[in-house]
Each structure stands twice: as C-alpha cells, then as structure tokens.
Amino acid sequence: MTMQTDPYYSRAERKPRIIDRQDPVIYSELGHRGYGPLSVAQLASYETQGFLFCEQVFAQEEVHYFREELTRLRTAATVQRCPEVVLEPAGNEIRSVFAVHQTNPVFRRLSRDKRLVTIASQLLGSPVYIHQSRINYKPGFSGKEFYWHSDFETWHMEDGMPRMRAVSCSIALSENNEFNGPLLLIPGSHKSYVLCVGKTPDNHYLSSLRKQEYGVPDSQSLTYLVERGGIAAPKGAAGSVVFFECNMMHGSNSNITPWPRHNVFIVYNSVANALVEPFCGLTPRPEFIAGRNFTPIEPES
Ligand code: 6CS
Ligand code: FE
Numbered sequence: 381m382t383m384q385t386d387p388y389y390s391r392a393e394r395k396p397r398i399i400d401r402q403d404p405v406i407y408s409e410l411g412h413r414g415y416g417p418l419s420v421a422q423l424a425s426y427e428t429q430g431f432l433f434c435e436q437v438f439a440q441e442e443v444h445y446f447r448e449e450l451t452r453l454r455t456a457a458t459v460q461r462c463p464e465v466v467l468e469p470a471g472n473e474i475r476s477v478f479a480v481h482q483t484n485p486v487f488r489r490l491s492r493d494k495r496l497v498t499i500a501s502q503l504l505g506s507p508v509y510i511h512q513s514r515i516n517y518k519p520g521f522s523g524k525e526f527y528w529h530s531d532f533e534t535w536h537m538e539d540g541m542p543r544m545r546a547v548s549c550s551i552a553l554s555e556n557n558e559f560n561g562p563l564l565l566i567p568g569s570h571k572s573y574v575l576c577v578g579k580t581p582d583n584h585y586l587s588s589l590r591k592q593e594y595g596v597p598d599s600q601s602l603t604y605l606v607e608r609g610g611i612a613a614p615k616g617a618a619g620s621v622v623f624f625e626c627n628m629m630h631g632s633n634s635n636i637t638p639w640p641r642h643n644v645f646i647v648y649n650s651v652a653n654a655l656v657e658p659f660c661g662l663t664p665r666p667e668f669i670a671g672r673n674f675t676p677i678e679p680e681s
Contacts, residue, residue: 386659388536388544390575396598397575398605403544405430405570405625407505407650416502417495426503430570431624433614437495438551443618446553449486450515450642453477464668469591473522476589479668481513481646491646494679496549499623500648503547507676508648511535511546511655512669515553515644518561523635525561527592528602530574531647532627534588534595537580537660539670544570545653546626552618553642561635563622563643566602568609569629574601580660585669597629605629651676 383389387402405427408415418426426432438446457465457474464483466476481491490496491510500508517523531548535541556562574597581587584594614622624630626647635641649655654674658664664672 388573390533390537391578391580396577396601398572398601401571401573406503408502416498418499418502429567430628431565431622433622435616435620437621438619443553450553466589468524473519474517476514476516478514480515481510492677492680494681497677497679500547504545504650506650506652509651509674509676510671511649512647518635518641520635520638520640523561525634526632528597528629528631529592530627530629538658538665540656540658542656543653544627546647546649548624549646550622551644552620553644554618554640556641557615560637560639560641561632562613562615564631565612566605566609566629567612569605570625570627585665
C-alpha cells in the first residue's frame with residue numbers, strides 16, 4: 381500500500397485535512413442482536429455516537445480485587461523500572477503501565493472476561509485478539525492530561541493497523557466524576573478522520589506515551605468536530621465500562637483533585653484486521669504497545 385492508495389495515510393501533507401471514515405462502524409448486522417449481548421438500541425447508539433457507557437458491569441467485590449492488584453503493581457513499578465512503565469511528563473509519578481494482560485494474571489483474566497470479549501466480537505463482527513492494554517493511573521493532584529487524539533491514527537501509522545475495526549474498553553477502577561479527569565469523547569467524531577501534519581519521529585513512543593506531539597489534530601479540525609457533536613464525559617462508579625470506537629476523538633484533562641482516576645484500558649482488534657507493517661514506514665513499535673499475537677481470545681465466564 382502506498383501513500384496514494386492508503387485512505388488513512390496521515391502525517392504526510394503540509395496542511396491538516398478531515399476526510400470521511402471509509403469503514404463500517406459495526407461489522408455485524410445491526411438487527412442481529414443474536415451475535416452478542418448488546419441490544420439493537422445499544423448497537424444503534426454505538427453506531428451513531430461512537431461509544432457506549434455501561435454502568436455496573438463489574439461488582440464492587442471485583443473492583444476491590446482489581447484495585448488491590450493495581451496498587452500492588454504501582455508499588456512494584458515504582459521500585460522496578462521497565463519499558464512497560466511510563467512516567468508522567470514531569471516528575472516520577474507513574475502515568476501508565478502497559479501490557480498488563482500479558483504480565484499480570486489478574487488483568488490477564490480481566491482481559492478475557494466474556495462481559496468484554498463478547499461485546500467486542502459483536503461490534504467487530506469476528507473473533508478478537510488484544511492489540512494493547514494499559515492501566516492509566518491519573519493520580520490525584522499530579523495525573524496529567526492526555527491531549528485530544530484518535531487512537532486509530534496512531535495505530536494505523538505507527539503499528540500498521542489496516543482498517544478501523546478495533547474497540548477500546550475503559551474500565552473504571554475508581555469513580556470517574558466531572559472533576560478528576562474523566563475520559564472526554566466527541567460524539568460522532570469516529571465518522572471523520574483527521575489527517576494530521578508532522579512526520580513521525582523514530583521511536584516516537586518514548587515521548588508520545590508521556591505527552592503526544594505527533595498525530596495530534598489541529599484546533600480547527602477539533603473545533604469543527606466539537607461544534608458538530610459536542611463533548612461527552614461519561615461519569616460513573618468504579619466497575620462501569622466505556623466502549624469506544626478506535627477512531628473516536630478523545631482525551632482527558634489533568635487531575636487536580638484528591639481523587640485518583642484509575643482506569644484499565646483493553647483494546648480488542650478483529651482477527652480480520654491484524655497488524656501489517658507500520659504505514660509510517662518505520663520499525664514496528666514494541667509488542668508491549670502493539671501486540672502481534674493474533675490468536676483469537678476465548679471469552680471466559
Ligand atoms: O500510542 C498509543 O497506542 C497510546 N497513546 C494514546 C494517547 N492513546 C492510546 C494508547 O494508549
Ligand atoms: Fe488514546
């Protein structure tokens with residue numbers, strides 16, 4: 381595929397541009413709710429909005445169990461630095477721990493839970509594998525923002541994800557309220573694709589996971605998308621889940637409250653959309669960011 385034939389070739393033009401999405405949003409027949417747990421109304425809402433907010437997916441006992449592990453991981457990560465541990469842009473606070481579905485038995489089990497996997501398969505119309513997982517700690521007082529971006533723009537250009545056929549699950553392990561930096565989404569933005577400017581630097585992930593500088597949409601495009609769709613900030617107790625489409629424009633503000641915003645993100649990709657060579661032409665990012673084991677996940681009860 382060349383720059384001319386790749387419909388999603390970003391970071392190549394001198395000026396930003398918005399194009400229409402060239403892929404379906406939902407890959408199974410909208411009316412066939414038999415493919416999974418979502419209702420026809422939920423499927424229709426996801427198709428239009430680009431996200432679905434589900435309250436109380438996980439019980440408080442489960443959340444408590446996940447929280448204990450999250451805290452233990454954070455302590456271990458503070459002591460033992462490794463590539464999967466990403467620090468906040470300023471200082472030594474832990475921002476994210478990647479690949480928890482590979483390195484941690486508790487989060488590996490969570491990543492295979494049927495309450496997540498069956499919904500991902502229903503939306504993507506196929507078996508799925510895990511493209512990426514991470515805990516974003518966003519601690520009180522020091523958790524910094526994630527500026528607006530489309531995950532797919534990065535995953536296409538830097539990981540070689542061919543088409544828009546992936547879904548992220550953000551599982552709240554602490555309350556997400558209007559004050560502590562909840563996920564901000566632009567409803568409907570998944571149906572447009574912002575071609576960003578700026579050539580991808582080598583090893584971009586070493587800085588982008590702390591503060592993204594390339595693949596960042598311009599203010600004019602963001603203004604257009606927000607004026608068209610507004611901004612949504614799903615809020616809910618720990619145990620709620622936001623499913624959002626891979627091309628959804630999203631971000632989150634810094635957390636200056638005493639309340640942490642601990643979320644686990646698990647990204648499911650269709651096995652029919654397995655990664656190829658990165659479209660930016662650089663070396664593929666490490667497997668802890670972009671998994672290349674395309675074996676379908678069996679949902680676990
Ligand atoms: O580059 C990535 O894959 C990561 N960066 C952001 C800002 N969101 C998705 C993912 O965690
Ligand atoms: Fe993101």
